[in-house]
Amino acid sequence: MRNIGVKVSYDGSGFNGFQSQPYGRTVQHEIEKAIRHLTGEEIVIIGSGRTDAGVHAMGQVFNFHTASTIPTERWAIALNTRLSKDIVILEAWDVPLEFHSRRSAKRKTYRYSIDLNKFPDVFMRPYRFHHPTKLNIAAMEEGLAYLVGRHDFTSYTSIHSTKPHHIRTIYEASFQLEEGALHMYITGNGFLYNMVRVIMGTLLWVGQGKLKPADMGRILEGKSRSLAGPTAMAHGLTLVDVEYGGWSAPEPLDDHESDFRDEDEE
Template identity: 55%
Template sequence: MRNILMTVSYDGTNYFGFQTQPDGNTVQDYLESAIAGLTGEIVKIHGSGRTDAGVHAREQPFHFQTNSQIPIERWRLALNGRLPSDIRVITAKEVPLSFHSRRSAKQKTYRYTINGNRIPDVFQRHYQTHHPGHLDVEGMREGLSLLTGTHDYTSFASRHSTKASHVRTIYHAWIEVDHSPANSGSDEQGVIHIYMTGNGFLQHMVRIIVGTLLQVGEGKRQPQDMKRVLEARDRAAAGPTAESKGLMLWKVEYEDAILMD
């Protein structure tokens, strides 16, 4: 028995998320179907986490166990030939049987992208939330900084969250602004990227944080309000859930020793 770790990139626009759903049409469904077509085995893959409908992934690790003897270097091309063009396996590696994509993860980084220019970028419209109104980016940076550390993030979790604990740790959180003219037909505020790295994230957590930060940027809240929202431990205290299309799973990291045979 072999344990195979792969990393997949996908455009989530046309999918109901990564993890299998009753109605089908998920990234996991297509990956499992491609593996079955290649090996003849019915396998269940295990992702590093789930993403919601419309959310994208630059790097989403997943693993599965197989009896197939296909050389590791052949898996990528073989599977990509069986996958839709908006799903691509980018790495493949054999790992110890004890490895688990979700439980072995050390930290995850998400990126949320807001196009603050007057004119949206037609080529990036599926990956950016368009907000042409003025945003106080420095105020958003200040508010975001108040969320780092280990906290109960109930205020920023979906009301439908089933997790027993909402305590998580955000190690780093920062904002970058790209004013490159290649990003859009206009360059008023640029493209705003919000990054968050943590040991785990709750359902809708990043999108609710972004929705609340946008209220800070619009002047509807003060940066210091982010701390009060956090301490309230009440979803009603936070802002709206930002659109899914602006969110991307950016990176998942593991300890090197865990990946070694």
């Protein structure tokens, strides 16, 4: 038995999220179907985290155990020939049997993209939220800084979150401005359901002058979803990267962090 790690990118526009669902098209189902056609095995892949319907990925990671003798370097091309064009396997590599793409992950980075043009860029429309009115980007940057560190993010997650607590650590967060677009990059040890999208929706209120930058901290401390802004549209969000830091077996987690890598979802 072998354990194969895989990096995959996908356009989430046509999917009902990454994780298999009883209804709708999902990335996981499409990949498992391709593996079944390739090897004849009924395999359940383990994703590094969930992405919601419409959310994209540049560097999602999954792993699976297989008895197949297909050379590791052939997995990417073999799967790509059996997948639709909106899913692309980027690379595959051998990992120890105990490697678990979700529990072994150390850091994850998401990007939220906003189209600032008066009229939307037709080619980027599926990947950027169009906001044609002026934003105070300096205020948004100041507000975002309040979220860096280890905090209870109850205010910035969906009321439908099933987690027993909402403590997460944000290592770094910043904005990058390019011609016609604003990108927020945020890196943490895990993300709650809709967390990045609620953060972005609230920062848009800061950019519009409806909130002050310091309100981001006040909302955080309030621990109530009702204090934060709206949930930003899914199509502006992309899972950029998952890092394993020179992989080692998952470290024991303390009582406050025991669920970080068990059900990461966005």
